[in-house]
Amino acid sequence: MPAPFTSELAASLAEDVLDRLQRYVRIDTEADPANADHRPSSPGQFDLGRLLVTELQALGLSDAAMNEQAYVFATLPGDGPTVGFMAHLDTSPDVSGEGIEPILHRDYDGGTITLPKGAVLDPATMPILAEHVGHDIVTGSGDTLLGADDKAGMAAIMAAVAHLAAHPELPRTNLRIAFTPDEEIGRGGFDFDVEGFGVRCAYTLDGDDVGEIQAETFAAKAATIVVHGVDIHPGSATGKMVNALRVAGRILAALPAEQAPETTADREGFIHPVGVTGSAGRAEISLILRDFDDDLLDRHVETVREVAVRVTALTAGARVEVGFSDQYPNMRRFLEPHPEIVASADEAIRQEGLEPIHGAIRGGTDGSILSSRGLPTPNLFAGMREIHSAREWVSVQDMAAAAAVVVRLAGVWAGRD
Numbered sequence: 001m002p003a004p005f006t007s008e009l010a011a012s013l014a015e016d017v018l019d020r021l022q023r024y025v026r027i028d029t030e031a032d033p034a035n036a037d038h039r040p041s042s043p044g045q046f047d048l049g050r051l052l053v054t055e056l057q058a059l060g061l062s063d064a065a066m067n068e069q070a071y072v073f074a075t076l077p078g079d080g081p082t083v084g085f086m087a088h089l090d091t092s093p094d095v096s097g098e099g100i101e102p103i104l105h106r107d108y109d110g111g112t113i114t115l116p117k118g119a120v121l122d123p124a125t126m127p128i129l130a131e132h133v134g135h136d137i138v139t140g141s142g143d144t145l146l147g148a149d150d151k152a153g154m155a156a157i158m159a160a161v162a163h164l165a166a167h168p169e170l171p172r173t174n175l176r177i178a179f180t181p182d183e184e185i186g187r188g189g190f191d192f193d194v195e196g197f198g199v200r201c202a203y204t205l206d207g208d209d210v211g212e213i214q215a216e217t218f219a220a221k222a223a224t225i226v227v228h229g230v231d232i233h234p235g236s237a238t239g240k241m242v243n244a245l246r247v248a249g250r251i252l253a254a255l256p257a258e259q260a261p262e263t264t265a266d267r268e269g270f271i272h273p274v275g276v277t278g279s280a281g282r283a284e285i286s287l288i289l290r291d292f293d294d295d296l297l298d299r300h301v302e303t304v305r306e307v308a309v310r311v312t313a314l315t316a317g318a319r320v321e322v323g324f325s326d327q328y329p330n331m332r333r334f335l336e337p338h339p340e341i342v343a344s345a346d347e348a349i350r351q352e353g354l355e356p357i358h359g360a361i362r363g364g365t366d367g368s369i370l371s372s373r374g375l376p377t378p379n380l381f382a383g384m385r386e387i388h389s390a391r392e393w394v395s396v397q398d399m400a401a402a403a404a405v406v407v408r409l410a411g412v413w414a415g416r417d
Contacts, residue, residue, distance in 0.1 A: 003134030010400040017399045020155035025147035030088040030097035031184045039069035040181035045089045059165045072179040080173030080414040084202030087153035087181035096387040105137040115142030119390040134394040146392040148384035151324030157367035160406035173413035189369025201341045211347045214379040215335045217361040218290040220327035221327040228319040231281030242317040248283035251311045328364045334371035348409035
């Protein structure tokens with residue numbers, strides 16, 4: 001039996017949300033880390049941005065436009081404070097976003113879903129999938145992302161805007177819409193025109209669990225360890241060569257295993273090596289450090305520094321340099337002075353018949369940077385699952401619930417000063 005929708009409003013939005021998702025994911029917007037200093041990092045983000053501008057203008061949002069960096073902005077006038085809704089154009093570079101073919105699995109029966117190109121969705125190992133019996137599930141073909149991160153959020157926002165534009169009798173505050181490039185490589189929030197957006201607050205739709213609002217993220221730093229050795233022809237290396245790659249391997253082995261992503265959960269932070277490059281003469285290790293608490297994040301910094309220096313000192317002739325840089329802050333401290341932002345979302349979620357879930361993101365969003373830049377921006381659910389993998393999927397019912405919450409949240413803010 002098909003799963004019920006969370007409300008009649010959600011049911012009325014479902015087909016529009018589905019149609020939009022299927023249209024958007026076919027445009028390859030995979031972010032390019034090698035081009036991270038350019039905005040956007042990949043040309044497909046322009047393609048999707050142009051489509052969104054056309055659709056927004058067709059809905060009556062006459063000021064819809066995209067700038068030279070692929071940021072899309074539009075306004076749906078209303079009565080009340082100006083509030084923003086946002087999603088990101090790009091998809092993760094972890095798995096290909098080229099040639100995505102969405103597949104709709106109507107009235108999911110609870111069994112294993114084997115995709116044509118090989119990926120398998122097994123409810124035995126995906127408990128959340130087992131909870132979606134009766135839902136209409138959308139996947140890719142099994143060799144690409146689906147792109148629901150964040151095109152599910154995008155589709156939900158667009159369907160909500162279309163509904164509000166078609167029903168001017170509904171209460172709504174003044175709405176600003178933004179679609180941003182390069183969130184997946186951590187750059188979208190830095191070039192965003194906060195002042196020009198002109199909102200009291202904003203909400204990204206970039207989460208998973210239905211009913212969730214996230215007002216806290218990891219705080220994040222990047223680390224680089226550069227090991228300098230002594231290179232020489234291996235035929236005459238005896239007693240002379242100092243192999244930087246071997247030293248780098250020993251540094252990696254000495255990092256605390258109990259502080260790795262695969263051994264931590266919930267509110268525990270981690271130290272995560274993400275790349276090693278080099279040669280016998282020079283090796284470079286790239287790491288990311290994460291924690292919800294700034295003091296604990298600083299401890300991770302000291303751990304990395306101590307391990308790198310101590311291990312390198314055991315090899316005569318080796319030398320090490322360790323550097324750190326900030327990536328994004330925990331948005332919590334920027335949102336706490338504005339409790340009405342989360343309270344409004346809670347009210348809208350309850351109006352949709354759901355109980356709000358207050359979660360912390362083991363990661364970051366554009367909202368992390370935007371909140372630190374003076375635009376308080378928590379994150380709402382959009383329903384995407386198994387993101388950054390060929391097993392990515394999303395429920396139509398969950399996306400429709402997200403779209404309905406946007407409609408209701410526009411009404412909640414209309415009643416505020």
